[in-house]
Amino acid sequence: MLRRLSLLATLALATTLIALPLFASDEPYDRRPDEAADYDATDLYNRICVTCHGDAGDGQGMALQLFSFGAPEEEWRNGPTVEGVLITLDEGLHGTSMRPFPEYTEEDRRRLAAYILELREALLAEDNE
Numbered sequence: 001m002l003r004r005l006s007l008l009a010t011l012a013l014a015t016t017l018i019a020l021p022l023f024a025s026d027e028p029y030d031r032r033p034d035e036a037a038d039y040d041a042t043d044l045y046n047r048i049c050v051t052c053h054g055d056a057g058d059g060q061g062m063a064l065q066l067f068s069f070g071a072p073e074e075e076w077r078n079g080p081t082v083e084g085v086l087i088t089l090d091e092g093l094h095g096t097s098m099r100p101f102p103e104y105t106e107e108d109r110r111r112l113a114a115y116i117l118e119l120r121e122a123l124l125a126e127d128n129e
Helices: 002-023 041-048 062-067 082-091 106-127
Strands: none
Touching: 041 106, 082 106
């Protein structure tokens, strides 16, 4: 019985975590964004990444605080390059909570990948100070 309650609590928290990005923007959430929309990289990041990866891209998002899970941010499975980030956005990371994002255009994903790498550079510069 205790195991079942634990599973239900985990499921409820996971559902909450998935719903959090819905409230990150004043705009209505659309799983298939308008292909004509011109999302800027910051908006894309705030819509789909910030909950898990944090405002600065340091992995200190709400997901870590709620669940204490996640791969270290130093670990870039597909490499810390635009192409590596694109692979991750296109395919997700199997065995993790990182899902693919096919609903965004190639251009939006490229813009987002470049922004993610800018965040990484800022974090690396901060670490070197």
